[in-house]
Amino acid sequence: MIRRLCAAVFVSVLFFATPGLAQDKSRVTIAAPWEVTSFDPAVSGFAIQKLEIMENLVDADETGALRPGLATSWSASEDGLTWTFQLRDGVRFHDGTVFDSAAAAQALTRAWQQPGVLAKAPVSGVSANGHAVVFTLERPFAALPALLAHATTIIQAPSALDADGQPAALIGTGPFKVERFTPPQSIDLLRNDSYWGVAPKLAKASYLAAGRAETRALLAESGDADMVFTLDPSGFARLGDVDSVKTVAVPIPRVVTLKVNAGHRFFSDPRARQALSLAINRDGIAAAITRFPEAAAGQLFPPALSGWHDPALPRLGFDMEAAKGLLAELGWTAGDDGILVKDGERFSILLRTFPDRPELPLIAAALQDQWRQIGVELEVSVANYSEIPAGHQDGTLHVALYARNYSLTPDPIGTVLQDFGSGGGDWGAMGWENAEVADALTAIAATGDQTLRSKNIARVARILHDELPVIPIVWYQHTVAIASGLQGVIIDPLQRSYGLSKISWSE
Amino acid sequence: MTAARPFLAALAQRGLQALIVAVIVGIVSFAMMQALPGDAAYRIAAGRYGYDMMDAAAAEAVRLELGLDRHWSVQLFAWLGALAQFDLGRSLVYGSPVVDEIAVQLGYSLLLAAGAVITSLLIAVPVGVAAGMKPGGVVDRVTLALSVFVRAIPAFALGVVLVLAFAVQLKLFPVAGFRGPEHLVLPSLTLGLGLAAVSNRVVRDAVVDAMAAEWQLFARTKGLSARFTVLRHVLRNASLPVVTYVGVQMAYLIEGVVIVETVFAWPGIGHALVHAIFARDIAMVQGTALTLGLIYVALNLAIDLACRGIDPRTRSA
Numbered sequence: 001m002i003r004r005l006c007a008a009v010f011v012s013v014l015f016f017a018t019p020g021l022a023q024d025k026s027r028v029t030i031a032a033p034w035e036v037t038s039f040d041p042a043v044s045g046f047a048i049q050k051l052e053i054m055e056n057l058v059d060a061d062e063t064g065a066l067r068p069g070l071a072t073s074w075s076a077s078e079d080g081l082t083w084t085f086q087l088r089d090g091v092r093f094h095d096g097t098v099f100d101s102a103a104a105a106q107a108l109t110r111a112w113q114q115p116g117v118l119a120k121a122p123v124s125g126v127s128a129n130g131h132a133v134v135f136t137l138e139r140p141f142a143a144l145p146a147l148l149a150h151a152t153t154i155i156q157a158p159s160a161l162d163a164d165g166q167p168a169a170l171i172g173t174g175p176f177k178v179e180r181f182t183p184p185q186s187i188d189l190l191r192n193d194s195y196w197g198v199a200p201k202l203a204k205a206s207y208l209a210a211g212r213a214e215t216r217a218l219l220a221e222s223g224d225a226d227m228v229f230t231l232d233p234s235g236f237a238r239l240g241d242v243d244s245v246k247t248v249a250v251p252i253p254r255v256v257t258l259k260v261n262a263g264h265r266f267f268s269d270p271r272a273r274q275a276l277s278l279a280i281n282r283d284g285i286a287a288a289i290t291r292f293p294e295a296a297a298g299q300l301f302p303p304a305l306s307g308w309h310d311p312a313l314p315r316l317g318f319d320m321e322a323a324k325g326l327l328a329e330l331g332w333t334a335g336d337d338g339i340l341v342k343d344g345e346r347f348s349i350l351l352r353t354f355p356d357r358p359e360l361p362l363i364a365a366a367l368q369d370q371w372r373q374i375g376v377e378l379e380v381s382v383a384n385y386s387e388i389p390a391g392h393q394d395g396t397l398h399v400a401l402y403a404r405n406y407s408l409t410p411d412p413i414g415t416v417l418q419d420f421g422s423g424g425g426d427w428g429a430m431g432w433e434n435a436e437v438a439d440a441l442t443a444i445a446a447t448g449d450q451t452l453r454s455k456n457i458a459r460v461a462r463i464l465h466d467e468l469p470v471i472p473i474v475w476y477q478h479t480v481a482i483a484s485g486l487q488g489v490i491i492d493p494l495q496r497s498y499g500l501s502k503i504s505w506s507e
Numbered sequence: 508m509t510a511a512r513p514f515l516a517a518l519a520q521r522g523l524q525a526l527i528v529a530v531i532v533g534i535v536s537f538a539m540m541q542a543l544p545g546d547a548a549y550r551i552a553a554g555r556y557g558y559d560m561m562d563a564a565a566a567e568a569v570r571l572e573l574g575l576d577r578h579w580s581v582q583l584f585a586w587l588g589a590l591a592q593f594d595l596g597r598s599l600v601y602g603s604p605v606v607d608e609i610a611v612q613l614g615y616s617l618l619l620a621a622g623a624v625i626t627s628l629l630i631a632v633p634v635g636v637a638a639g640m641k642p643g644g645v646v647d648r649v650t651l652a653l654s655v656f657v658r659a660i661p662a663f664a665l666g667v668v669l670v671l672a673f674a675v676q677l678k679l680f681p682v683a684g685f686r687g688p689e690h691l692v693l694p695s696l697t698l699g700l701g702l703a704a705v706s707n708r709v710v711r712d713a714v715v716d717a718m719a720a721e722w723q724l725f726a727r728t729k730g731l732s733a734r735f736t737v738l739r740h741v742l743r744n745a746s747l748p749v750v751t752y753v754g755v756q757m758a759y760l761i762e763g764v765v766i767v768e769t770v771f772a773w774p775g776i777g778h779a780l781v782h783a784i785f786a787r788d789i790a791m792v793q794g795t796a797l798t799l800g801l802i803y804v805a806l807n808l809a810i811d812l813a814c815r816g817i818d819p820r821t822r823s824a
Contacts, residue, residue, distance in 0.1 A: 116560060182611060354558075386550055390566075
């Protein structure tokens with residue numbers, strides 16, 4: 001009987017093992033860590049946009065330059081308070097319904113009323129006018145077209161909403177339509193044969209959310225996934241030796257930064273923040289933890305953020321003695337256990353961070369060790385990331401470590417204004433006000449004049465570099481493993497697209 | 508008729524149990540979510556919008572939208588009222604009906620659980636019977652050592668080893684995902700091996716007991732062959748503790764395989780529950796906990812019925 005059972009197991013193994021493993025030349029499978037949970041662009045827009053299911057009025061290339069999307073042209077009125085976006089003719093949604101100004105205005109009104117980039121812009125109204133969408137503003141805001149290229153402003157078909165007005169389907173105008181969506185793990189795509197633009201070469205594509213970095217590396221190695229995004233350092237190194245895949249690391253405008261509560265008595269003097277910055281061994285962290293030594297952040301804005309990165313700024317240095325000197329100037333003296341003391345109070349602070357990006361707790365541990373050497377005692381709390389905005393709001397935050405994407409929209413001004421404008425921001429300055437920066441940012445937001453913008457951007461970058469309301473630590477690299485047979489792959493540093501519509505298998 | 512009455516009584520008893528479980532699980536999970544530290548509106552906003560888009564303004568918008576500023580008793584009674592109409596509400600994070608979310612996730616969980624139990628039985632029954640026929644023999648001792656070894660490997664590590672061997676090296680099965688039956692093999696094997704490591708010992712002990720029983724000797728003495736005695740009497744008697752144990756394993760599998768689900772990128776209710784707790788998705792937590800509670804009741808019922816089917820003595824009692 002045992003022999004018969006073993007035979008049955010063996011036969012069933014053979015039966016299961018054969019199908020579906022040969023490489024399919026019409027399909028590409030993407031694996032990434034991000035789960036797709038919802039039909040709502042406000043929640044899942046990042047994935048819907050990258051998979052080219054829905055499109056924006058405004059598109060952007062991989063350098064961040066804006067180009068026409070579902071709008072063919074756009075212009076602002078003389079006073080800068082009214083923007084008109086002329087829409088493309090002859091576009092249909094995946095279900096065959098017509099894309100028109102009413103549909104676009106409905107989707108954008110919904111985006112504006114939900115938390116997202118539009119909600120933070122000075123928008124006072126969205127309406128349909130003929131075959132155009134019109135935005136009215138409270139004050140001039142030159143970056144509006146860039147906001148309309150963001151993942152939360154993609155255009156969803158009105159037919160995708162259910163009776164309660166909740167999104168219940170993924171219906172857009174993009175080159176791929178959804179064949180099957182199994183939240184939160186996978187999306188299967190089919191080519192949209194009636195796409196208005198150049199039709200993709202691939203007939204099918206799939207997205208698989210694989211939360212574990214080990215799983216993603218194994219998917220790339222076995223060939224089960226053809227493009228794998230966000231590899232851990234060990235997986236990235238191992239895949240470098242596998243012949244069937246290429247590995248690529250692209251610098252992106254995301255920065256690991258340390259938010260400092262400048263309203264707290266320990267940090268109100270810029271010298272205290274400079275001391276903390278001087279005691280950070282950025283080269284060590286970049287080499288040992290994130291494993292890209294060239295990505296140590298010498299300044300806040302990374303080279304990937306062209307126009308904002310200033311090669312002329314001196315690199316943020318590492319000098320323990322200078323750090324100790326600055327703190328001594330501020331009246332701190334070493335106590336019995338080596339921790340600094342002033343007016344009977346120990347320099348003991350709490351750092352908040354979160355585990356969603358696995359390198360953050362490691363960097364926090366490195367900071368704990370490095371700051372102890374200048375007499376600063378650091379306690380680390382690894383929790384939900386909402387603890388950081390919550391601590392900002394109730395004022396209890398000391399320092400927080402997180403990764404900030406300065407290029408949520410192709411024009412970073414929206415994010416920078418939020419972070420360093422008047423009043424600071426949940427993910428930016430805290431207890432820090434600088435009228436010159438606030439004025440310069442307002443000027444950048446209001447004008448399209450490149451010379452004026454550049455002059456103001458340089459001022460902002462210089463002041464942030466000297467005053468350090470947030471302390472940059474390392475810049476990010478976007479790591480990707482690509483099957484060697486794929487051609488036409490473009491890795492978008494702005495992470496707006498996986499480029500599926502341009503990809504094909506080589507013969 | 509006489510046989511049906513205790514059966515109906517058992518059914519009614521389990522039905523009442525289900526109702527009590529539903530109310531208690533709902534209230535307890537609600538209370539536990541309320542007791543967690545931190546502001547629920549912030550957690551829900553974080554779960555919805557991700558750290559690039561989440562901020563205090565988003566949290567306040569969520570608080571207003573979901574009425575989280577209402578007194579806790581109002582929120583609890585609203586949920587209980589909806590439950591009485593068989594409405595589990597909408598996920599606070601995803602906006603989709605909780606029932607739809609659970610239906611998808613539970614289906615995949617049950618599929619994986621069934622795959623794991625079948626795999627474990629295919630391994631445990633022959634191994635356990637072989638070991639139990641000669642207690643202390645070579646087979647018994649080798650399988651004991653193997654069981655201890657396999658049980659000691661964390662499911663996560665076992666999964667990665669199996670993937671390296673069968674997916675990356677031999678290319679027999681896919682690494683992860685859930686498109687076809689071939690995707691079920693490695694996660695089922697990972698879980699099944701871990702379960703079989705314990706259940707083959709349960710089978711072995713049951714077989715040893717059965718083999719030592721007086722009725723076994725009687726069956727042999729009255730002239731039945733060894734083979735017939737084992738197939739007809741020993742296996743039937745030994746299966747009682749095994750069926751009960753498999754039921755316990757099944758319940759554990761449906762909710763407790765989060766790590767294996769994550770390694771194999773397999774959607775499932777355990778994974779969904781963990782994410783719902785992190786994101787403070789109260790409606791989803793209550794709905795998931797309720798479903799799991801009811802599944803326990805249903806499993807208990809199924810085990811009762813299975814044991815009655817196997818053992819005629821309980822029927823006449």
